[in-house]
Amino acid sequence: MAIDTKPASKSAAPSPEKTRREVNILAGFGHAFLAVWALLIIAPLIWTFLASFKSNEEIFGDAWTMPGALRLDNWTRAWSEAHVGQYFLNSVFVVALSTAGTMLLGAMAAYVLARYSFWGNRIIYYLFVSGLAFPVFLALVPLFFVVRNLGLLNSYLGLILVYIAYSLPFTVFFLAAFFKSLPNSVAEAATMDGASHTRLFFQVMMPMARSGLISITIFNVIGQWNQYLLPLALLQGEGAEDKWVLTQGIANISTSAGFDADWGGLFAALTMAILPMIVIYAIFQRQIQSGLTSGAVK
């Protein structure tokens, strides 16, 4: 026997069709907008990639033509003659150490500021956050003298410390909000289980903040990888050319040759700089998404 599920009296429900159509139109606009945006981002990347195989004539010719041949010598020239290979490794070295330092210090500072109340907590937090308002240009000259007086000019240590200092404000700002959103009772449970503050941080809270940590790590890697002004100011003097990072090396290709620039080599070097970031982003894309949203809503 069928079960009678009809309500006792019939009520007029609003037709669902109309609302569904409205949603469809809105979603359509949204998708069109996203498609245009994606095109704006992707097209120059593809153009750069294709240009890395072109000759100078082709580059200054019609932008829509494909490279006449697969000129891999652009890449080899950039890698060895323009020393991009060396600069690439320099960049990896600097960014690896500075990101590691930023994350360690930033996570610890953010955790304490977010979860322990003590006198001066807010002041320290706002000091960090106020660092967000400082453009690099504004502090460049005093920064140069500070680093020089410390004897750290033209050294990786100096550059790494400055990178860390410049990355900490946003890292602390982002992670403090993230650590605040983690449930308090889990920390209490670990305390009752006998965990010390250090163990609580490294074995319970850090793993719980994983998605946030990954997001901000990627953010810092990209930011520090693309840094040009700071190394330009801080890596100068005797033998500085060997210490250059990737951005300086690429800039050098376009400036050193004057009117006779090696454009194909330049685009090959650019592609080499861009690719690792795209790969990293693609690998961690899921974590980045969950990290960006979970800190905001929860």
Added chain:
Amino acid sequence: MATVTYAKASRVYPGTERPAVNELQLDIADGEFLVLVGPSGCGKSTSLRMLAGLEDVDGGQILIDGRDVTHLPPKARDIAMVFQNYALYPHMSVYENMAFALKLRKTSKAEIDRRVKEAAGLLQLEEYLSRKPKALSGGQRQRVAMGRAIVREPQVFLMDEPLSNLDAKLRVQTRSQIASLQAKLGITTVYVTHDQVEAMTMGHRVAVMLDGNLQQVDTPRALYDTPKNVFVAGFMGSPAMNLKTVSLVDGGADFAGIVLPLTREQIEAARTGGDKVTVGFRPEDTDIVAASEGGLPIVVELVEDLGSDANVYGHAEIGGTSERFVVRTDRRHMPNMGETIYVKPRPDKIHLFNAQTTDRI
């Protein structure tokens, strides 16, 4: 195994005047299951957290097994706690969740394994040991939280509303499981809940709190039969006791012309609170009588058929105001809505309270 003593323990949150817990004096026996119950904000959770060491104690002492733990950190107190939202470590498997505390105590691997397996067997969690908490149902997570406490073999269990996130049926089932588990392990347990049914069914003794003050602590039966004041009388039992403050007249309490007879001693005691008295009777301690027998005329508004019996909600005019009443009837005498029934409280089951102090007479 241990006793727990709150010796005039107080907690005042910074920036507030009124203490959240006010000079709590409570002795809990070895192996006892004590339930702290009260409405939200009454200080029951704060009391538990003071015992856990998660909350500072601003006055008095807390003793576990005679040892002063008032200012010791949680890990030095040898206690385990089950949290309301379970507070499992999301990145660890069920096994690791239970083993975490033992690992920190540098327990040997074999011993950890033995204890975790034993607790898992006790809680029917064997097949889930390798799962992460997010792959478990609410009831399973609750059992993991219990298991994490059990493997510690602590002196005292603390439970902070551990059932409030479960659905009604599972809650009733888990309620009896926890009670029997506690009986089997014999570990002193302090259990916080806002649900008076949980308190009545689980506790060896129940401590009722209101506004940071302990109102009464006694066995569930004694709380139900002889509540010490109006608050306890109204809080314990569902539906709640009918409590009405009415005028005292010669010979008894005046319910709109119907006089509830009281003894001379009762009237004299009530006089100390003015010319009013608070009368209480439980819904089940009433009889529905014929109109001629002089019961309270109650107009029926709602009948809740519970299957086994029925709760009848209605109102009566007393001294110009409409007062609400609840009575319990068996199903054979279920009245209809709008009907007037005549209700007589059983004289030996009446609770009297001083109208001013609200204390029991």
